[in-house]
Amino acid sequence: MKDAPGTSGLILEEPLLWEKGKKGRCGMSIPESDVPPAALADELVGAEPDFPDLSEIDVVRHYTRLSTWNFGVDTGMYPLGSCTMKYNPKVNEKQAAAPAMATVHPLLPLEHCQGTLKLMYLLQKHLAAITGMDAVSLQPAAGAHGELAGMLIFSAYHTSRGRTKTKILIPDTAHGTNPASAALCGYKPVKVASGRRGILEAQEIRALMDEETAGIMITNPNTLGLFEENIREIADIIHENDGLVYCDGANMNAIMGVVDLKKCGVDVLHLNLHKTFSTPHGGGGPGAGPVCVVESLEKFLPVPRIDFDGSSYVLREEVEGSIGRIHGFFGNFGVLVRAYSYILSMGAANLKKASQYAVLNACYIKERLKGHLHLAYNRPCMHEAVFSDKHQQNQKVTTLDIAKRLMDCGYHPPTIYFPLVVPGAIMIEPTESECLEDLDRFVEVVKAIVAEAGNDPEKLRSSPTRFKIRRLDETRAARNPCLRG
Numbered sequence: 001m002k003d004a005p006g007t008s009g010l011i012l013e014e015p016l017l018w019e020k021g022k023k024g025r026c027g028m029s030i031p032e033s034d035v036p037p038a039a040l041a042d043e044l045v046g047a048e049p050d051f052p053d054l055s056e057i058d059v060v061r062h063y064t065r066l067s068t069w070n071f072g073v074d075t076g077m078y079p080l081g082s083c084t085m086k087y088n089p090k091v092n093e094k095q096a097a098a099p100a101m102a103t104v105h106p107l108l109p110l111e112h113c114q115g116t117l118k119l120m121y122l123l124q125k126h127l128a129a130i131t132g133m134d135a136v137s138l139q140p141a142a143g144a145h146g147e148l149a150g151m152l153i154f155s156a157y158h159t160s161r162g163r164t165k166t167k168i169l170i171p172d173t174a175h176g177t178n179p180a181s182a183a184l185c186g187y188k189p190v191k192v193a194s195g196r197r198g199i200l201e202a203q204e205i206r207a208l209m210d211e212e213t214a215g216i217m218i219t220n221p222n223t224l225g226l227f228e229e230n231i232r233e234i235a236d237i238i239h240e241n242d243g244l245v246y247c248d249g250a251n252m253n254a255i256m257g258v259v260d261l262k263k264c265g266v267d268v269l270h271l272n273l274h275k276t277f278s279t280p281h282g283g284g285g286p287g288a289g290p291v292c293v294v295e296s297l298e299k300f301l302p303v304p305r306i307d308f309d310g311s312s313y314v315l316r317e318e319v320e321g322s323i324g325r326i327h328g329f330f331g332n333f334g335v336l337v338r339a340y341s342y343i344l345s346m347g348a349a350n351l352k353k354a355s356q357y358a359v360l361n362a363c364y365i366k367e368r369l370k371g372h373l374h375l376a377y378n379r380p381c382m383h384e385a386v387f388s389d390k391h392q393q394n395q396k397v398t399t400l401d402i403a404k405r406l407m408d409c410g411y412h413p414p415t416i417y418f419p420l421v422v423p424g425a426i427m428i429e430p431t432e433s434e435c436l437e438d439l440d441r442f443v444e445v446v447k448a449i450v451a452e453a454g455n456d457p458e459k460l461r462s463s464p465t466r467f468k469i470r471r472l473d474e475t476r477a478a479r480n481p482c483l484r485g
């Protein structure tokens with residue numbers, strides 16, 4: 001056990017609870033038992049868990065100190081491109097934590113959870129209205145899970161028409177989950193190169209689309225933060241060749257209430273409620289990735305389906321054509337409550353405004369930083385701007401150095417080295433949460449770091465310095481994790 005309480009100032013050291021515990025300490029006192037003790041059953045003897053003995057303050061301090069090692073949206077700007085780490089209004093947390101929402105049991109008889117079902121039913125309707133799609137299932141528990149449901153729907157659709165398709169078109173800017181989800185359904189992902197302008201060009205799709213191809217997965221706006229302007233023309237080519245169009249809608253934060261995806265020719269879409277609709281995320285959970293479809297594909301949606309029969313809300317477990325269940329119960333219900341509360345508390349006009357501000361903020365960052373960092377595509381962006389370390393190469397300063405130095409300056413680093421089509425990518429998504437003053441402060445910090453790269457590159461290469469842990473060997477950290485803090 002390390003003996004110093006802090007490494008420097010208030011950067012707090014903290015041992016494991018097992019190292020902190022001392023035999024006989026107790027978190028609470030309960031009255032002496034007034035019944036004789038009974039021996040444990042034989043098979044349980046020796047099976048007691050190895051828990052340390054701790055007082056209440058030991059435990060409270062332990063977790064509170066650990067929480068100071070975290071950086072979250074509530075701490076400061078978190079411009080992690082593609083992840084939409086925006087501020088989520090606390091009123092939505094409050095609704096999700098309300099006892100009627102937080103303690104509802106998934107096995108309650110339907111007559112006792114009508115309110116819960118109504119909330120989910122109405123959330124489906126709202127998400128349909130926001131996206132322009134016809135029908136929604138809240139079943140998928142994450143973005144990638146929504147993609148998987150979408151690919152199963154593609155497959156069920158083609159099978160229902162007596163066709164077997166083997167391939168799927170996926171742009172080179174796609175999130176890695178896209179080809180993975182397609183491959184899980186047995187499709188071979190075929191890479192489509194994006195054009196000079198960072199978006200898909202129709203002739204490329206025309207050249208690749210054939211009878212064997214089930215359709216395309218498009219992300220719009222794409223992961224370069226650019227709107228796929230040719231999506232309608234591309235969708236027509238796909239449809240003419242008996243294919244379907246999937247849209248990865250994880251970047252919906254840029255287009256809520258602005259773009260009607262059905263009019264763009266999209267057949268299946270997923271949303272990330274834990275990006276756009278008020279659930280804070282990171283560290284792997286919890287999430288919800290509703291899948292939205294056009295009317296002709298509704299029957300393929302997963303079960304259970306929530307319906308209103310005129311007097312009450314019901315669950316339909318058997319739906320002819322459905323891809324079936326994709327997990328137990330209803331996923332992360334609290335995420336659905338937050339999304340519902342967010343949508344109602346914002347209203348249609350403000351949801352649209354949120355997207356417009358998200359785009360405005362990203363365009364502002366793009367314009368203010370483009371003379372300092374290399375801008376990958378010098379054209380209007382949507383909710384994120386992608387730069388690179390190209391101008392810093394002579395100084396032997398890399399994207400990783402810039403990201404680490406930003407941490408010393410109090411910012412969570414942006415997404416780096418993604419999308420793969422931009423070498424040394426630095427992908428900044430400010431979101432609508434940041435005000436002008438905070439955007440300006442961030443811009444000044446990045447400009448100062450760029451100036452340091454010229455004057456004192458070693459400073460960047462040896463950053464971060466103001467942390468408990470400095471640079472990790474990232475390969476070893478992934479292959480050989482040490483979980484001892």
Ligand SMILES: *Cc1c(COP(=O)(O)O)cnc(C)c1O
Nearest residue numbers: 082142143144175177248250287
């Ligand atoms: C986040 C993201 C996903 C995956 O979502 P998960 O909920 O992490 O599975 C897919 N596509 C894009 C573009 C994303 O940004």
